[in-house]
Amino acid sequence: MTATTAPSGTAGLIGLSDAHGVANYAPLPVVLSHGEGAWVTDVEGRRYLDALAGYSALNFGHRHPALVAAARRQLDRLTLTARAFHNDRLPAFQRDLAELTGTEAVLPMNTGAEAVESAIKVARAWGYRVRGVRPGAARIVVAGGNFHGRTTTVVSFSDDPVARDDFGPFTPGFDRVPFGDAAALAAALTDDTVAVLVEPVQGEAGVIVPPPGWLAEVRRITADRGVLLICDEIQSGLGRAGATLCSELSGVRADLYTLGKALGGGILPVSAVAGRRDVLGVLRPGEHGSTFGGNPLAAAVGSAVCELLATGAFQAAARDLGGYLGERLRALPGLTAVRGVGLWFGVDLDPGIGTGREVCVELARRGVLAKETHGATVRLSPPLVVTREEIDVLADTFAAVLRDLSRG
Template sequence: MTAPTRTTGTAFAGNTSAGTPGSSAELIRAEEPVLARNYHPLPVVIARAEDVWVEDVEGRRYLDMLAGYSALNFGHRHPALVEAAHRQLDQLTLTSRAFHHDRLAGFAAGLAELTGLDMVLPMNTGAEAVESGIKVARKWAYDVKGVPADRATIVVAADNFHGRTTTIVGFSDDETARTGFGPFTPGFRVVPYNDLAALEAAVDETTAAVLIEPIQGEAGVIIPDDGYLTGVRELTRRHGCLFIADEIQSGLGRTGSTLAVDHEAVVPDVVLLGKALGGGIVPVSAVVARREVLGVLHPGEHGSTFGGNPLAAAVGSAVVELLATGEFQRRATELGEVLRAGLAALVGEGVTGFRVRGLWAGVDIDPALGTGREISERLLDEGILVKDTHGSTIRLAPPLTITREVLESALKSLGKVLG
């Protein structure tokens, strides 16, 4: 990759002739007095995007190697997804769940079939899906398992990232996420990730569920040992509790399979989905589960005004149709090998270690070369957008539509930055 350059007028299909609202620097300064400072974004102001490319307000083009933390698995403005959204916008956008609408049944049926489960609870954001999964697990524990009222527990893994609500940060061990937001919801037990013995010791007759990420994304794309997910499935069956897989980042093609648990042919009781389910267009999330589990909910016990709205259902159905072809799973698998080979060549040349599953990588940079933030800023200067996580680790998660040539060029740019 070369440094960011201005694009020609044909670089993007959309209208690029609108008046510039201000320079990047001016727009960043304009945010400061009016936006809560809960993010520390890289200093780029994106105005247009198509497929794997984005363009800032000055017309400089960048390669998106983050893909919205997997929300943009199909790239920016995928034609099939944009068409589905436009078509639905001309018909119906919102009813609330006070009424039925004509897109919901097809969306739910398609998503259930794609995941090999029975029923769908549609929501909006990933955190909503996790919160909903927690509520459903507790209700199931009381109604089906027979746990005494208000005694249900859920076992989670250390270094997890499931969202930002007060309940969820309460069982996080990230002090930045936790400090200043207590008191926290009780009923959670934290055990080391990838440790079946610790998990076994934490599960008892009060356990409603084990909630884990099949691959821990925010922690640095941490991949468990082979057999860990199979062990979690066997353990939860034996103890009569639910296995809830948070596939919000890892699911929907990212790892080379529809779900990350598919790599071990594991079928959880509950799968939590989000991000890519909205196709990079609207927020869409879902709890997908066995009928016995979601069947514990009755009218009035849970809901969402926007959950499963017609626009979300139309886009979500189009996402399911794309994944049903298997094309994106195959691309992630094949290009994942390119990603692995490119990173392996950089070990000892600034990279101290890496983890790859499909088109998803956590890359540990020699701290002597800079923090993850500093490396991300240097890549920004080369026209590549990535994001750091803890310490000197960066994450790579390009859209699954990226070509081999563009991916290899991006890896060369990473080598240049580290050289």
């Protein structure tokens, strides 16, 4: 073998990634090496305020002491058994998550997409075994603009060409209606409909908030028709929207919830389907599983996340700081729309200023990390440990970028 010198600095590491990686992402030109709280540091020692928080996976910031401590304790004991055996951490995690969310049963998985796939399988099995739907005929109603993951089944009901094109043939059994249109949803239900799967607020679409009363009306319609309501709270849940579950803000209780991202505390992938025992109970041994789902390390971290959220402090911080950030954003010239709930915002840019990508590159150059979506929208979701002063840093930097770009 020929000895080589490892590249140093941002450019060298980006080049190494380009040489051996797969270009399924287009990251900003920043190479991060350390993180603490709401801040990260790159390989050259520059610090950045993290205004994305891993799309809500880092709700508690980077390396939250309680979560890191829980992981370290478990690393010294047991990390994986597979579900062929019981482990002593999983029952506590399932209890803690059920109590936190007010549900009856918890099916542990790893990633958000796995949780959604699991909920789809459970809903179909429930439709056949409980509701009496004809074999192979089960249908699920979804919303336009949805994002529930990137597996082949999930992209089958996406209307985003970037997620969908060239990945067919697609899985049948889904009916798509406009997001926020309860009448269209009601009209789409048939005797073969087993579930409605929706995000209470659409994250990837640009933090799209539905009309007031929409989710409550969806709950009424599904209950009247004997159809399951599945709320995808992978991004919106666990404090981000200012409540443990975003659907709580609409006074809604779903039959099933998909949870992920923040459930792993920014340490490892943890997800779950939580909900009614009689629905999740349709699964029989051997019909569904995961080698890593419910592993002791994930369960220990998940329980620590539930303990942090049980106080309500993070939910309150999201409401308070989100209200303040919203005020600051709505005062900025150059934004054509500001949408948000809790500490979670999508802002649309005046096309004359630049694209979302251009704005995010300039924000990063000035020490704030955010991410664009759908061209002209920038998403902002700082960790819930961010301070009011750090919100000012974010807003002031954003204002300076908009001002300077508008001048050409």
